[in-house]
Amino acid sequence: MAESKIASPGFLEEIESESQQKVRVCYQCGKCSAGCPVGYAMDLLPNQVIRLVQLGLKDEVLSCATIWLCASCETCATRCPREIEIVRVMDVLRRRSTSEGYTSPVREVPIFVSTFINNLKRFGRLYEAGFVGVYNLLSGHLTKDLDKVPMILMKRKLAFFPPRIKGISKIRAMIRRAEEIEKQ
Numbered sequence: 001m002a003e004s005k006i007a008s009p010g011f012l013e014e015i016e017s018e019s020q021q022k023v024r025v026c027y028q029c030g031k032c033s034a035g036c037p038v039g040y041a042m043d044l045l046p047n048q049v050i051r052l053v054q055l056g057l058k059d060e061v062l063s064c065a066t067i068w069l070c071a072s073c074e075t076c077a078t079r080c081p082r083e084i085e086i087v088r089v090m091d092v093l094r095r096r097s098t099s100e101g102y103t104s105p106v107r108e109v110p111i112f113v114s115t116f117i118n119n120l121k122r123f124g125r126l127y128e129a130g131f132v133g134v135y136n137l138l139s140g141h142l143t144k145d146l147d148k149v150p151m152i153l154m155k156r157k158l159a160f161f162p163p164r165i166k167g168i169s170k171i172r173a174m175i176r177r178a179e180e181i182e183k184q
């Protein structure tokens, strides 16, 4: 986490506006964190992320691992007495972290996401064998799960060749549009 503890004026308002969530009404009851299934692996608990946003501590929140580890399971939203959808806040924080050049402490996650999207753009739907190969290469985990490949192929759980689908240009246009919206 970055050392700076300087509040960024307007950060809370920006995150609230982009996520459409009233982060300021959180009263730190901790129910979100108590139910989070990924909390054990996070460097900041979900309620702490929300508190940092309230305080405008942008560097701390945009450089934390938690925003990359959140599994978007929505457990926190169902438990929150203030009806804050933390998933939407996490989404905005991840986007801001990327667009503002922060380095994710969990480098595999952005690699996983970009490999997944590029695979979809290329084939129209997930070509799993290609995805695993590229992900392993880029993440440096070259031999990860290689031992399982013969069994998976034998059981025909993984196609050896890429899928051929109709309307691939429409899928590409859809992804392009989503990327444009994300940049807005």
Ligand code: SF4
Binding pocket: 025, 026, 027, 028, 029, 030, 031, 032, 033, 046, 047, 050, 079, 080, 081, 082, 083, 084, 086
């Ligand atoms: S459950 Fe809601 S009100 Fe309670 S700490 Fe989490 S975000 Fe804040």
Ligand code: SF4
Binding pocket: 032, 035, 036, 037, 038, 039, 046, 069, 070, 071, 072, 073, 074, 075, 076, 077, 086, 087
């Ligand atoms: S959505 Fe994210 S923060 Fe909320 S409970 Fe699930 S993993 Fe935890």
